[in-house]
Amino acid sequence: MPLYFFNTMNRSREEFRPLKENEAGMYTCGPTVYNFAHIGNFRAYIFEDLLRRTLKYFGYKVIQVMNLTDVDDKTIRDSQKAGISLNEYTAKYKKAFFEDLAFLNVEPAEHYPAATDHIPEMIKLIQMLQEKGFAYKAEDGSIYYSIAKFPEYGKLAKIDMENQKSGVRVKTDEYAKDAVADFALWKAWDEKDGDVAWESPWGKGRPGWHIECSAMSMKYLGNTFDIHTGGIDNMFPHHEDEIAQSEAANGCRYVNYWLHCAHLIVNGEKMSKSLGNFFTLKDLKEKNFTGPEIRWILLSAHYRKKLNFTFEDCEKAKALLKKFADFFLRLKTVEKAGKISDKMSEIVKSAQNSFKDAIGDDLNISEAVAALFGLEREANKLMDSGEITKEEASLILEQFKDFDKVLGVLNVDGQEEKIPEEIEELAGRRQAARKSKNFAEADAIRDELKRKGWVLEDTAKGPRLKKIS
Numbered sequence: 001m002p003l004y005f006f007n008t009m010n011r012s013r014e015e016f017r018p019l020k021e022n023e024a025g026m027y028t029c030g031p032t033v034y035n036f037a038h039i040g041n042f043r044a045y046i047f048e049d050l051l052r053r054t055l056k057y058f059g060y061k062v063i064q065v066m067n068l069t070d071v072d073d074k075t076i077r078d079s080q081k082a083g084i085s086l087n088e089y090t091a092k093y094k095k096a097f098f099e100d101l102a103f104l105n106v107e108p109a110e111h112y113p114a115a116t117d118h119i120p121e122m123i124k125l126i127q128m129l130q131e132k133g134f135a136y137k138a139e140d141g142s143i144y145y146s147i148a149k150f151p152e153y154g155k156l157a158k159i160d161m162e163n164q165k166s167g168v169r170v171k172t173d174e175y176a177k178d179a180v181a182d183f184a185l186w187k188a189w190d191e192k193d194g195d196v197a198w199e200s201p202w203g204k205g206r207p208g209w210h211i212e213c214s215a216m217s218m219k220y221l222g223n224t225f226d227i228h229t230g231g232i233d234n235m236f237p238h239h240e241d242e243i244a245q246s247e248a249a250n251g252c253r254y255v256n257y258w259l260h261c262a263h264l265i266v267n268g269e270k271m272s273k274s275l276g277n278f279f280t281l282k283d284l285k286e287k288n289f290t291g292p293e294i295r296w297i298l299l300s301a302h303y304r305k306k307l308n309f310t311f312e313d314c315e316k317a318k319a320l321l322k323k324f325a326d327f328f329l330r331l332k333t334v335e336k337a338g339k340i341s342d343k344m345s346e347i348v349k350s351a352q353n354s355f356k357d358a359i360g361d362d363l364n365i366s367e368a369v370a371a372l373f374g375l376e377r378e379a380n381k382l383m384d385s386g387e388i389t390k391e392e393a394s395l396i397l398e399q400f401k402d403f404d405k406v407l408g409v410l411n412v413d414g415q416e417e418k419i420p421e422e423i424e425e426l427a428g429r430r431q432a433a434r435k436s437k438n439f440a441e442a443d444a445i446r447d448e449l450k451r452k453g454w455v456l457e458d459t460a461k462g463p464r465l466k467k468i469s
């Protein structure tokens with residue numbers, strides 16, 4: 001079955017044809033580890049996870065690379081504010097990032113290269129650009145990319161280069177489309193950088209943000225690779241600059257398919273740290289939303305459509321996943337003997353085909369999910385009239401596990417949720433308080449547990465923690 005993606009480069013839906021048969025190389029711009037990621041960022045990472053899982057569902061071996069930007073204007077600024085070293089500062093947010101990915105059931109990438117571990121590769125790439133005449137040194141010792149030397153500059157963001165002034169420079173990593181300019185490849189050290197600096201042929205300094213991704217994608221995926229993704233805000237200048245650097249240095253096409261997701265918005269505005277309108281996973285956990293519920297919300301709108309975040313939708317996701325959990329339980333209670341009928345095989349096969357067709361069509365999630373609802377409705381009807389056998393119920397459950405290889409939200413086996421450390425600790429403290437007859441404290445801890453969505457049930461084997469559904 002062919003797989004289709006909307007390629008931002010050509011603004012068109014195209015059949016996916018990988019460079020190597022049955023293998024897909026994919027580069028995804030990762031987090032700048034200067035703070036906790038917010039759920040807007042996770043919309044991008046979940047879209048990429050859906051893409052990765054879809055490629056696997058279609059039989060591809062995926063080599064995914066996600067970089068960690070652990071040196072840039074923001075990480076330097078905030079580590080200095082905190083009065084600690086850059087490494088110490090970013091380590092905390094790297095750790096939190098991986099915990100968050102696990103909480104959202106995002107499959108790990110094959111490589112997570114950190115920028116600070118690849119400075120020699122970046123220096124080498126800048127040297128190549130200099131040798132080929134695409135880079136020049138400015139008065140302060142910084143090295144800039146000359147966009148006038150690369151006639152195709154602007155081809156991704158569709159910028160009309162005719163009316164652009166040449167020789168204008170920008171040193172900051174982020175700038176708007178109307179500020180098209182030569183951008184920094186290597187930033188000469190200045191006092192603001194403190195002790196963050198590496199030796200280079202141009203003196204002490206540090207890399208620009210864009211060169212990180214060109215150098216690291218090249219190292220792990222080669223000069224040309226299949227897929228590059230990110231949020232739509234990455235398209236300009238970041239991805240445009242990556243193309244300019246990589247194609248000028250290597251003399252070949254950088255990426256075959258560019259995929260960008262639209263933003264998660266709140267009241268019509270992009271969720272972002274700078275606007276302060278963001279929620280982290282911690283915020284949502286405190287409101288008792290689970291990983292699957294948050295994943296469902298971020299997953300359930302097509303990746304190229306803006307997604308408006310509301311707590312109403314969080315509640316709807318909760319109810320919906322509960323409905324699926326009840327449905328799976330119901331299927332597990334079917335005892336009727338008998339073989340799988342042709343009619344049932346047909347129903348299940350057709351649901352799988354619709355699902356695969358839809359998800360393979362540029363990740364059409366709404367239609368893919370409609371296939372799940374259709375199968376659920378049909379199965380419930382047949383259970384109502386007692387027409388399903390135990391074997392057929394198992395077949396349906398297996399099909400939902402198959403859907404979940406792509407969706408990663410259903411928990412068909414009904415495994416109990418892992419109890420967070422903090423909850424275990426509170427439960428332990430409550431037991432201790434009860435033992436020492438400090439009932440006021442025991443009750444206060446019980447209330448706190450309840451607020452966090454857990455109850456302690458007394459069982460024959462002692463108290464047991466249970467999630468409030």
Ligand code: AMP
Pocket residue numbers: 029030031032040041042043044230231232233234261262263264265270271272
């Ligand atoms: P950053 O850490 O700002 O470099 O962003 C990491 C990733 O999250 C990038 O791919 C961004 O495009 C993406 N991103 C940031 N804000 C949002 C948002 N509100 N909705 C979707 N993606 C976002």
Ligand code: ZN
Pocket residue numbers: 028029030213238
């Ligand atoms: Zn990048």
